[in-house]
Amino acid sequence: MRKVFALLLLLPGASFFVQAQTNVVKTTIIVSNSSDIARVGEVLSINWATIITKYPGIDTANFKVLDAATKKEIPFQLEHKGEVAIQNLLVQINVKAKGTAKLLIVAGKPAAITKKTYGRYVPERYDDFAWENDKVANRMYGKALETRKDNAFGIDIWVKRSSKLVINDWYKTGDYHTDHGDGMDYYSVGLTLGAGDIAPYVNDSVYYSKNYHNWKVLDNGPLRTSFQLGYDEWNVAGKPVKVVKTISLDAGSHFNRIQADYTYSDGADLPAVIGIVKRAEPGVILMDEKQGIMGYWEPEHGADGITGVATIIPGGKVKMNTDKVHLLTHTLVKGKEPVVYYNGSAWSKGNEITTANEWFKHLDTFNQKLNQPLKVNVQ
Numbered sequence: 001m002r003k004v005f006a007l008l009l010l011l012p013g014a015s016f017f018v019q020a021q022t023n024v025v026k027t028t029i030i031v032s033n034s035s036d037i038a039r040v041g042e043v044l045s046i047n048w049a050t051i052i053t054k055y056p057g058i059d060t061a062n063f064k065v066l067d068a069a070t071k072k073e074i075p076f077q078l079e080h081k082g083e084v085a086i087q088n089l090l091v092q093i094n095v096k097a098k099g100t101a102k103l104l105i106v107a108g109k110p111a112a113i114t115k116k117t118y119g120r121y122v123p124e125r126y127d128d129f130a131w132e133n134d135k136v137a138n139r140m141y142g143k144a145l146e147t148r149k150d151n152a153f154g155i156d157i158w159v160k161r162s163s164k165l166v167i168n169d170w171y172k173t174g175d176y177h178t179d180h181g182d183g184m185d186y187y188s189v190g191l192t193l194g195a196g197d198i199a200p201y202v203n204d205s206v207y208y209s210k211n212y213h214n215w216k217v218l219d220n221g222p223l224r225t226s227f228q229l230g231y232d233e234w235n236v237a238g239k240p241v242k243v244v245k246t247i248s249l250d251a252g253s254h255f256n257r258i259q260a261d262y263t264y265s266d267g268a269d270l271p272a273v274i275g276i277v278k279r280a281e282p283g284v285i286l287m288d289e290k291q292g293i294m295g296y297w298e299p300e301h302g303a304d305g306i307t308g309v310a311t312i313i314p315g316g317k318v319k320m321n322t323d324k325v326h327l328l329t330h331t332l333v334k335g336k337e338p339v340v341y342y343n344g345s346a347w348s349k350g351n352e353i354t355t356a357n358e359w360f361k362h363l364d365t366f367n368q369k370l371n372q373p374l375k376v377n378v379q
Contacts, residue, residue: 154194196343292316
């Protein structure tokens with residue numbers, strides 16, 4: 001048999017024989033979309049342990065994910081969530097409204113995937129932590145900035161109109177307050193919650209933590225970047241409080257997923273707010289307490305354009321209001337339960353979302369996707 005196999009490899013067309021072996025279907029994944037919204041370029045998480053049960057001999061360095069209809073490769077990422085072991089298979093797919101998609105896992109060397117998400121600690125700029133995808137970019141401020149007059153607290157936005165990753169280039173030149181065609185930094189945070197940060201709220205006062213002190217990257221693309229930021233303990237109305245924020249950003253999305261894990265001595269509920277800094281000039285505000293959607297289409301910033309900002313709490317049914325500084329969504333930290341919400345942004349000059357109506361419609365669509373997630377069946 002060994003001699004016969006060797007002869008086959010020497011025969012014309014033998015490469016096709018080998019290729020046929022590597023493209024044998026090992027696992028089939030059926031993805032169902034029960035919503036009326038087409039899912040375009042959505043990043044889907046598939047439990048890796050479930051895949052292992054169907055394909056126990058999978059070689060993590062030698063498999064491909066194919067669209068069963070077109071036989072084209074589907075971009076994927078092995079998500080670790082900071083662990084050594086693989087936790088999930090991430091795929092970026094399209095699924096028609098009320099439709100299904102069929103994916104195949106086959107053996108074979110996958111094609112190189114364009115990196116669409118990225119984040120890193122930036123020691124060269126006062127301990128910033130910056131992250132981005134092909135739509136948006138953000139940053140958080142670190143400890144080294146606290147002693148400076150230009151210190152800031154909340155989430156910052158860097159507007160983009162390029163699908164390429166820009167963080168490293170912008171930090172290298174330091175010239176990111178001017179738009180050279182890819183976008184810029186004109187969003188003003190100051191000593192506020194910025195573009196959707198969270199903080200305890202007691203007796204009508206926001207209890208800001210200081211800037212983040214430690215960080216950990218959990219995954220870094222190509223389809224999802226996630227990381228943790230840890231904050232030093234601070235005093236909240238006489239109660240010592242600590243928080244760790246886990247932030248993730250998917251390719252193709254305008255929204256970060258933020259999980260805030262608070263720890264404090266007693267088990268009482270801790271009031272908190274998620275805030276968006278309010279500008280002096282009039283903008284357009286959406287406060288949908290029933291759906292948990294808070295949207296803001298800022299006043300125009302001269303020639304720089306307009307920034308759209310939003311926060312969404314899944315499940316809704318929350319209280320919202322404004323004060324002199326913020327648009328506020330009120331929530332409760334219940335014991336050791338994390339608070340999970342989304343914050344996002346858009347730019348009027350980004351060639352995609354250009355008006356308040358388009359922004360608010362995008363928020364509603366995104367919220368519907370959260371409420372009707374894609375369903376997965378691994379066969």
